[in-house]
Amino acid sequence: MARRRSSGITSLGFNQDQGCFTCCLTTGLRVYNVEPLVEKTHYSKEELGEVSLCEMVFRTNWLLVVKARRPCSLMLLDDQQRAYRAEVQFKSPIRALRARRDKVAVVLSSSIQVLSLPSLQRVALLRTPPTGRPLCALSTDSNAAQILAAPAHRKGSLQLLDVSRAVKGAQSSSPAVVCCHQTDLVCLSLSANGAKLATASARGTIIRLWDTASKHMLHELRRGSDYADVYCINFNPSGSLVCCVSDKGTVHVWAARGNYTHVAAAGAVAGPTPANSQAPYARALCAFADDNNAVVICEDGTFHKFTFSAEGNCHRSDFEYFLQVGDDDEFLQ
Known part of the structure; x- marks a missing residue:
């Protein structure tokens, strides 16, 4: 997810096990641990410049980085040595x-x-x-x-x-x-093993689940009746749950197998500013801390954790401004 915001955030991204996330900034790069929320590492603008994209490779020291001033170059950064290990250039921006x-x-x-x-x-x-x-x-x-x-x-x-x-x-x-849909695709996600696929179209009213082996649809998950811009869809590591977040400011969680129950929904993830009350909710990404907790990170710099149960109970259990979380916290493996 890449877009410049007043917070200075240019893009956000979870790593593959959803235990960490990267925050690309006009002033450098930060990497956070999710549980607990602590800063793992950071790079200043003097070290990296403005970073437009970053992909962390699980919990390794590899960071794949694209700089704003070099949009056609992909660099492999070794965080342990704080040095580049490889670089490749393309003919068009990444x-x-x-x-x-x-x-x-x-x-x-x-x-x-x-x-x-x-x-x-x-x-x-x-x-x-x-x-x-x-x-x-x-x-x-x-x-x-x-x-x-x-x-x-x-x-x-x-x-x-x-x-x-x-x-x-x-x-x-x-x-x-x-x-998959009659209108344009706006969001898609694969389970970790690649067996299940989730898709959303420009209408944003339903999330469709697919079996990648048979190419058949497994189920339709109802997000809502109003059109919405789906920002993110994510499976938990086992592929038993799926979540999504949209410009309606609500995170939804469903079972991704069995009876495909709508497990939880929590509203008001990150609302529009009072000066622009008609604006959409801040762009956000969703993931799973575990099978009972979903997390949402937003381009306004906020971190939200929601605890849910199979009975449908859901409440926000944690809220932080992650840009204010410094590197003086000890990172826990």
């Missing part, structure tokens, strides 16, 4: 990043290039439509299929590609195309 332990998907204007880690050598290529949001999802379980999901050229459709099936010349086998 729009988004998604990583797993051994690969990173780099979203460009009309393609997604998959690179190996840490060498940054290209191993797969997927053509994508040049318009729309820079959407991409990559399965992260090292013991499961290496599934890449991205928009297809037909409206409302997406492509599924096994990026482990790369051939000589870094061209990949043909992707499977799934027709």
Whole structure:
């Protein structure tokens, strides 16, 4: 999620196990631990400059960084040594990043290039439509299929590609195309093992769950009756739960198997300012701290934790301004 805000935040992103998140700033970069909320590391503007994108590779010392003044360059930063280990340049600006332990998907204007880690050598290529949001999802379980999901050229459709099936010349086998919605895709997510896919369209009233093996829809999850801009969808690590957050300022949690129960909903994540009361809620990302707690990070610099139960009870159990959380807290592994 990349967008400049008055807070100085240019983008936010959870790592693959949802235990940490990166905060890219006009003044550098910060990395936070989620539980407990403490600052793991930070870089000043003098060290990195303005950072537009950052993807943390699980809890390793690898940080994939894109600087605002070098939008076509991807750099692999070793946080332990605070030094760059590799760099690769592209012909167009990098729009988004998604990583797993051994690969990173780099979203460009009309393609997604998959690179190996840490060498940054290209191993797969997927053509994508040049318009729309820079959407991409990559399965992260090292013991499961290496599934890449991205928009297809037909409206409302997406492509599924096994990026482990790369051939000589870094061209990949043909992707499977799934027709998911009648309107444009605005958000998508894969479970860690790549078995389940969640999608949302520009209408934003429902989240659809898909089986990536059969390409069949598993269920429709009702978010609401009003149109909404879905900012983020995320599965918990086991794929048994899924959450979403939108411009309505509400985080929703559903069971992603069985009877697909609507487990919880919590409102007023981060409201518009009094001076602009008609503005949408701050852009946000959602994730799971565990199977009973969801967390939301917002571009206004706020951190929200919601505790829920299978019976449908839900309450906000923690609230912080994470930009005010300094590095004097000891980071806990």
